[in-house]
Amino acid sequence: MSETTIATDKAPAVEVKNLSKHYGPVKALRNVDLTIAAGEYFVLLGPSGGGKTTLLRTIGGFHKPTEGQVLLHGRDMSHLPPDKRPTTMVFQAYALFPHMTVLQNVSYGLKVAGIDRKQAEEKAAAMMDVVGLSGFAERKPHELSGGQQQRVQLARALVLDRDILLLDEPLAALDAQLRKDMCLELKHLQEKVGITFIHVTHNQEEAMTVADRIALVADGNLVEHGKARDIYRAPVKKFTASFVGENNMLSGRVSDVNGVSCTVDVAGSQLVVQKRGQQVAHGQPVDLSIRSELVQLSRANGSNNAGDGHSILGSYDEAVYLGLTTSHLVRLPNGVEMTSRTISDAVDDLPTPGDPVRLHWQPEAIRLHTS
């Protein structure tokens, strides 16, 4: 490489370093480290009260860190107010000005920023096209559907031309079908405008639909982060497995360690699981997870009762019909309930409650969690 080579790597949009935020005795964030690349659609996912909003608002400058730093595009902005940062926040639909038209709502921020009215309205109209609101310029918010109002909020934020858009539960007020539609629209919108989106939600389907990458946030900690697909298919932490997807969670003790895999005693069954680089010791309590759609169900007929390391015996409880799929609930000898989820009507010869059954899976389908 010659010394005239120009660095093309952009600084990350967001770097959060050792960030803690306390509200009095409440530790809302504990030593969080996180990097978000420019142009990413990034989701903060986790249960209510976990610290997602606090993290988003600290990135946006609405909260000061108790400890640690927030760098935006490589610059430490930990102590700058929101309007001095390259961020803008999308608020809920009900935060629109009710007496103003859509065009006035969208152009308001530009006018406040000193841009002349004609130019502001031209820019606002262009952004309304981008979010699918052309033709609605003269309507008042109450003449719009919930989804349209949410689009006005998006246009109002995007028109300010900041590089990082912060969205806190942006779809929470919408009904289920509209939320699904808007999810896809948000994803396409982000691809169209190309700026960084940071989206907070407690809804895993919403997260999976929109995200390039997801960070799990719970109890003030950043538990795990990764590509949306990896978080779903290959969760490392027990919390992630229990929060994302529909995982069966099993507790057991390591009964044997051998090379790339180990054996775990779960209610007397010896289950073989790949270690995937994790360290375990004989006798150690561990957790296992397996997604319900990767568990198959068959009748236990005596001839298949010998354990093969990838199956477990139980007694059939009930079928829960969910339309496209059916969940078969099976009770293990230790009282734990497991679920096998199949396409509806895929199981012929359905067992009746109390029948002995075997749940089985492909060897790589089950995952080990040591924390």
Ligand SMILES: Nc1ncnc2c1ncn2[C@@H]1O[C@H](COP(=O)(O)OP(=O)(O)O)[C@@H](O)[C@H]1O
């Ligand atoms: N302004 C505040 N004052 C005191 N406690 C707060 C405040 N805001 C949030 N909290 C607390 O901080 C924790 C994290 O809250 P929050 O960031 O809103 O979580 P989430 O968005 O994941 O639901 C919760 O225990 C919440 O009660």
Ligand SMILES: [Mg+2]
């Ligand atoms: Mg919140």
